[in-house]
Amino acid sequence: MSRINIEIFTVDAFTKSPFSGNPAGVCILEDSEIKSIDQRFPSEEEKDNFYKLIAREMNLSETCFLWRVGSSFDRYKLRWFTPTVEVSLCGHATLACSNILFGRLESVDKLFFETKSGELTVEKDNGILKMNFPQGDPQLVHQNGSSLFETSTLVELLKNINITCENETINDIVSEILLCRKTRKLLIIVKDFHLVLCAEPNEQALLSMDFKNDDLNANIRGISVSMSVNEMSEENKKTFTKMTTSDVNEIDYVTRYFSPWNGIKEDPVNGSSQTSMALYYSSKLNKKKLICFQASKRTGILFVEPIEGGRVSIGGNATTIMQGKMSV
Incomplete structure (x- = not known):
């Protein structure tokens, strides 16, 4: 043949x-x-x-x-x-x-x-190059102690992506968590840039996790860890400045993305998660056009914008x- x-x-x-x-x-x-x-x-x-x-x-x-x-x-x-x-x-x-x-x-x-x-x-x-993608539908599943997660399950999840809270409560390190059921992505919003940088998935532990909730078990196939730049401490910004040649004050938020469920330990720069993050950060920052920095070892820049018709523009x-x- x-x-x-x-x-x-x-x-x-x-x-x-x-x-x-x-x-x-x-x-x-x-x-x-x-x-x-x-x-x-x-x-x-x-x-x-x-x-x-x-x-x-x-x-x-x-x-x-x-x-x-x-x-x-x-x-x-x-x-x-x-x-x-x-x-x-x-x-x-x-x-x-x-x-x-x-x-x-x-x-x-x-x-x-x-x-x-x-x-x-x-x-x-x-x-x-600007891609026109369908919007996600991110919904809050954890905020200020109100959570779809059992506390022990959330602690286990954070441990499995190397975000620990040994001497702090979950609310000390996590601002909010959202779930997009359309794209099956979990968005974890943290309070310190070092938590974004130190995130490291334990693939086998994540794949074997029981979230003790049918909704969560069915709809988590990727996890982003992110935060807005305007909430960074001065120490955080100094660390961030060393990672990029861009002006950090022009960047709106930073993220990393993991998907062992799809055979991807870490996606160096992920576009599809922006279909949800663009909506979240546009609302949070009261800003339409946003710049995202992906803080993987390879790094990358995305230009994102919620647009009419239930769509998101993702450029790069x-x-x-x-x-x-x-x-x-």
């Missing part, structure tokens, strides 16, 4: 510089390759397993697969896979593939993607660092 040669890229998203931001694999499939895949893998399950194998070989948080719809050069089918599962929404891989397509299609200013989360669009705007830069063929 002859091999299929697939064009494949690695793109660093939410950054202008190589070796930072969030790297995504991008596979652009031509009609002939789609036909070969259909012949070799006749069932949808076989095709899905094939895409998972490629994602596992790339060994990045997500690898996306896209192909043209009809004869149009601005409309594509788009799917995203981690090394273990398919996901219904991924920001950085969408930004990554858009960066490649815009580089090839100089006359195209807007791209349309048909995905499991509906139609998504990406536009060029003064050098920034991207840079292609590798291009080749995968023979499979």
Whole structure:
């Protein structure tokens, strides 16, 4: 059986510089390759397993697969896979593939993607690629002692992401916790920047956790830890300044994101969680246009804004660092 040669890229998203931001694999499939895949893998399950194998070989948080719809050069089918599962929404891989397509299609200013989360669009705007994603629906599940969590369960959760409260109460270190059931993400808002930096998921402990609540058990598949910059102490800001070349006073909030349920210990820069965080911080800071700094080791910058129609604009830069063929 002859091999299929697939064009494949690695793109660093939410950054202008190589070796930072969030790297995504991008596979652009031509009609002939789609036909070969259909012949070799006749069932949808076989095709899905094939895409998972490629994602596992790339060994990045997500690898996306896209192909043209009809004869149009601005409309594509788009799917995203981690090394273990398919996901219904991924920001950085969408930004990554858009960066490649815009580089090839100089006359195209807007791209349309048909995905499991509906139609998504990406536009060029003064050098920034802006994705139009559906809003999340974050709801408070913990605030000032009122909580959907049992106290012991919440203590266990914080311990499993290395946010401890041995000499402090939960309310001393956690401001609020929200749950977005649409995207199955838990947003933990903390009171000290060092808690954002020291967060470290115990993957096996998180995967085996019983949240002792059916709602929580069903809807936690990712965790963000974040705080607003204007609530940082001067010591926090000095630490933050050392991490970025940007003016920290221009950044609105900082975050990190973990998803062992999807095979991702830490996502270096996560776009899909912004569908909820943009709403939360826009309301909290009374500000529409926001800048988020992802405080992973690779770091990244996101420009986010709740927009009309129940949508969120998530913008950033991207840079292609590798291009080749995968023979499979």
